[in-house]
Amino acid sequence: MAEITPPEPPLVINRWPLMLGVIVALGVLFYVLQPILLPFVLGAVIAYLGDPLVDALERRKVSRTVGVVLVFLLFSSIVFLLLLLAIPMLLQQLDAMVSKIPAIYRWITTEALPWIQARFSVEEAGLPRVDWSAQLADNWQSLGRLTANTFKQITGSGASLLLGIANMALVPVVAFYLMRDWDAIMSRMLMIFPRAWQDRVNHMVGEADEVVGAFIRGQLIVMCALGVIYSAGLWMVGVQLALLLGVIAGLASIVPYLGFAVGIVASLIAAWAQSGDWLMLLSVAVVFGVGQLIESMVLTPILVGDRIGLHPVAVIFALMAGGQLAGFVGVLVALPVAAVIMVFARHAVAYYRASELYGAD
Known part of the structure; x- marks a missing residue:
């Protein structure tokens, strides 16, 4: 009678070190291939x-x-x-x-x-005199x-x-x-994870998709809408650089309140240099005040809501870190990656607070 060979036990792999190794390898590969x-x-x-x-x-x-x-x-x-x-x-x-x-x-x-x-009562210190005709000519020639x-x-x-x-x-x-x-x-990528993790990963990826989608799609529409609002408002009050200033303010709105700050300062300077009229300065302030009210009361609640959860300082840090690590490609992926990290970090903190380590005496 032939001896029956027992089946080999399944290969045991520690999941956490493997997944961390995969994440680190993907990060290194992204940096090398950027x-x-x-x-x-x-x-x-x-x-x-x-x-x-x-x-x-x-x-x-x-x-x-x-x-x-x-x-x-x-x-x-x-x-x-x-x-x-x-x-x-x-x-x-x-x-x-x-x-x-x-x-x-x-x-x-x-x-x-x-x-x-x-x-x-600041100590007097004058700015250097500049021959702008020569400077601009030289710079344009250098640019050419x-x-x-x-x-x-x-x-x-x-x-x-x-x-x-x-x-x-x-x-x-x-x-x-x-x-x-x-x-x-997306379905095939989910199948890569261990079966015991797939339901939880699917849930967290759904949350991350909601956060990233709310920011990318919603914030993009908010930026475009603010650019149109600011450009149209500045044009109506007679600012000559209305379109350029509106586009700058709209693009800067990727960081909450930054578009308002950059746009109103640049527009006030441009309006004063154009006319020196205090009434035009007041009109510019009204334009940006109305734009900010529309953003905070209509655009952001409807299009973005409170799902992004990224603090403005975190947004600035993510953009600068992405640019430092991988240039323009890093800037493109910085905010989605930061939003995903925020979702997974929130779940990690919830697990930690439910653990014995956190609750033990």
Whole structure:
């Protein structure tokens, strides 16, 4: 009678060290490969923004591929209109802003600084006199030489030019395939985790998706809406740089209250340099006050709510840390990563407070 060989016991692997090792390895890989990750990160962001729209079309019996094509057409139309309408106006106003620099500097040196010194008994110290006609001419010439040299280097290296074109061409390709297969990719990634963790991980990923979606989609709409509100309001009160100042304030609104602070200071300086009229300054303050009320009472509660949970200081730190570690790619992924870390950290703190270590005498 043949001897029956007992089955081998299953391989025992300690889960926590393995998962921590995987996370560290992914972080190192991201840092090493960040020079080539830009098209993939941009494609992932576009796919993430478009996935809810594709899901909504899919629920209306539209095939996934057709839904992706329709969403791509929508996004492409928006980008085309922005490039066609906004870019020329922004360049025109940027040129006008550069021409106003001498007047703003003259106002600071002759009026603002002496007033501060007299008001607060500050020791007198004048700013250096600057020949702005020569300075601006030199800087524009330097900028022109730098642009020409950069373009010469890029075009002189066929490989660099082809690589840049390929990177930009990869963005819609990556976005298309990620958007088409987003749900399947998320499901397969969940299956990688140990079975005992999958329900809990699925729950936490759902929370993280809610937080990230609330911030990326909601805050993006808030930023665009504030840019339109500030630009339209400043244009109505007669500020010449209305579009440029509104766009700056809208973009700065990625950090709560930063857009309001940056926008109102820059707009007050521009309005004073333009007319020196106190009534226009009051009108600018009213524009930003109304914009702030609309943001705090309508836009943020409806579009973002209180789900993001990131303190403004944490937002600033995440953006700066991402830029320091991985440049522009790091800035793109900083806030989503910070939001996900916040969700998992909240669960870790809850487990710790429920543990014997926290509750023991």
